Amino acid sequence: MASYCHRRYVSRLFQNFGKLQPKSKGQEIGLSCHSHKLMLYNDIIAQSYAGGFHILPIGLRALEKLTRLVDEEMQAIGGQKIAMTTLAPESLWQTSGRWAAAGSELFKLMDRQKHQFCLGPTHEELVTKLLANIAQVSYKHLPIKLYQITRKFRDEMAPRYGLLRGREFEMKETALDTYNGVCGAYNRLFDRIGVPYVKVSGATGIIGGSLSHEYHYFADVGQDSVLLCERCGVQMNKELAAEDGSLPSACQMPAAQCDLQEQKGIEVGHTFYLGTKYSSPFKAVYMDSDGSTMIDFHMGCYGLGITRILQATVEALSTETGIRWPSLVAPHQIYIIPKKDGNRGEDYLAAAESLSDSLTQRRHLQGEIVIDDRMNLTIGRRQVDADRLGYPYTIILGVKALESPALYEVVETATRETTFMSIDQLMSLADQIQTI
């Protein structure tokens, strides 16, 4: 059987094959956001068409980690993962009334038998129909917590900012849970990602329902405005305040004491309490404890923009020249640079490989170590790349790494602090690195 612990070399990584060709003027439109540029120019993503992006190897590693993080938090509250079809029959969207309401944002297509479908932007209809098809659900089974992380589609009029506002995106949806349970899981999820966020009251829009909250990251390129007052505790989307006509009085305190601030936010999550809006037309019911009454499910739906979160965290954390990731989500944790040397280059590379093998014996670091084997480049030149791609730790093998006992130069990317460490110190640092 093959061994599944492999050394990873920078020279083989896809993003180092070459620079992307300069974009033509047409493609530059909308390329005004920092994270979008960083992700394009560092081969994290590549444009397929306006608003559609391929996720390249480094980006997909980060996306898969984020997905596992969501899986952990959802399964901690008893969520069960499913994967529904991408195509949704028109008839179901007619039943909910959304076929017309969604308008031109819906991608529609017809099959060879002339049946109409849409590419699901969300899946309330499909999940409600799924539940409606199950006979004899009992009150004992409630709450049912189903979720999926699948690709969604929206024919955006003006796609821009890469994954922040694209036409294909990965989204996580949950249906039918108790409202507060999922909000709790989302709070824990965003805490673990570690980028400051705010939860505000939101508008229900076309999805509908009677209660709604949004999770936002703060960013100048955000499409939303959130209103926050530390004194009275108001946190709401400006859209909601405008809808209510309550904008002037969003604050619950006398005007003189109010400290209402407006900030730009990127919406990364949205929860809705739907009540029976979907279950009623689809006749999705359960049997009550009396053994005879059939009751419409009370539903909630809970969206997380997974690809959007990925780019929004990069937008929030990155420096002018370098990508920064939430540490759990970073595609690789450790970047090893062996010294270039006319005579002893091979010794430095061998020491780097040996160090990589030692670190990889820690199960949580499997796949997390890359060796920059471009031995024709100086340490400094390669450090620039390490910083640009945002590996959390860089380990430089210089002259002291070949002495006995060996000393390794460790740079923590977030703080730019440099420390010389023995192998034991390095291994205990390694043990503290959290991965998912």
Added chain:
Amino acid sequence: MASYCHRRYVSRLFQNFGKLQPKSKGQEIGLSCHSHKLMLYNDIIAQSYAGGFHILPIGLRALEKLTRLVDEEMQAIGGQKIAMTTLAPESLWQTSGRWAAAGSELFKLMDRQKHQFCLGPTHEELVTKLLANIAQVSYKHLPIKLYQITRKFRDEMAPRYGLLRGREFEMKETALDTYNGVCGAYNRLFDRIGVPYVKVSGATGIIGGSLSHEYHYFADVGQDSVLLCERCGVQMNKELAAEDGSLPSACQMPAAQCDLQEQKGIEVGHTFYLGTKYSSPFKAVYMDSDGSTMIDFHMGCYGLGITRILQATVEALSTETGIRWPSLVAPHQIYIIPKKDGNRGEDYLAAAESLSDSLTQRRHLQGEIVIDDRMNLTIGRRQVDADRLGYPYTIILGVKALESPALYEVVETATRETTFMSIDQLMSLADQIQTI
């Protein structure tokens, strides 16, 4: 922080909420295949529309395991995983000549700006364009091994047999590797799945190229016929033999010695050597070692039908009444049934929970244990369910489980052998169970 090792109870699992409603006559059409029935009636999948299926929680656990298996084998040969867009612009399919050639099997749609797209059934155009956009790929970077596992679409005229021939399916594609390298990985993958398979010469069809092999599982419901002769070693798709006009002489030996057999096969993988069929029209080139010549990439593409493999293994392994999975892919490994007892039922359940906690301390068994807590049902009734769903091991906690020392009744589903084990014996069995 929440704990991420959870007890899993059968009463909470989605597939035990109730039986699916009987299908209407229209939906029964094509429901003639054993694995399709088993998967529908046991809530592994659910039909969304004709040819489109939701993957339900148990099914998705199996599918995610199969995906990890593919990831392991691809990364063992240096494969780098990407995720390309679902929508592919018409212009690229015009460049390759496939827009017309694919005909009505292609789902086509138009966006609000009247641009035409198709839903990719395969992604040769997109991946070639991606490579063509990278300037200055050097011969040193070859071979490049990119792969993706994403959802694909085909407007089947007559979708049938569930995931075996659906309109949405998960497929793994690799591009640009050396042909033999990927075939080696596929052999290892199919060996690890453990269902007998055959690799035959195949036709190149609409994808094109000059060399092609197919991987087949043997099954009566297979859509293909494969010709095998043990004496001369011929292994080919009958379609290819017919194409060549070589059918009468497929065997390389005198007719009297030939032992050509025809068997039905389900095609679960297909490899193509494409040469420059796509790279040439897309001008996807690399710089040769002389530093000045630009050369068209020689490409291969390598498809695995992931959802099809999932159902095809069930088709191949299952019994008349029960699902059987490849052991690595089984959704859960261990099913615990505590005895029903008027007085001591709670003691049996507590012992089952304690056993589940002990087993879950083995990291490789996290998430792999379910407790059948339906304490109103007899052991026998619950064993029927365990067998029906194909959990590889069932542990029954009867009277001896409450004695000291405790003895557990372990049933291995594949052999139906029953053994009484001490906790130590049970833990060493547990250590031998492989998971992914």
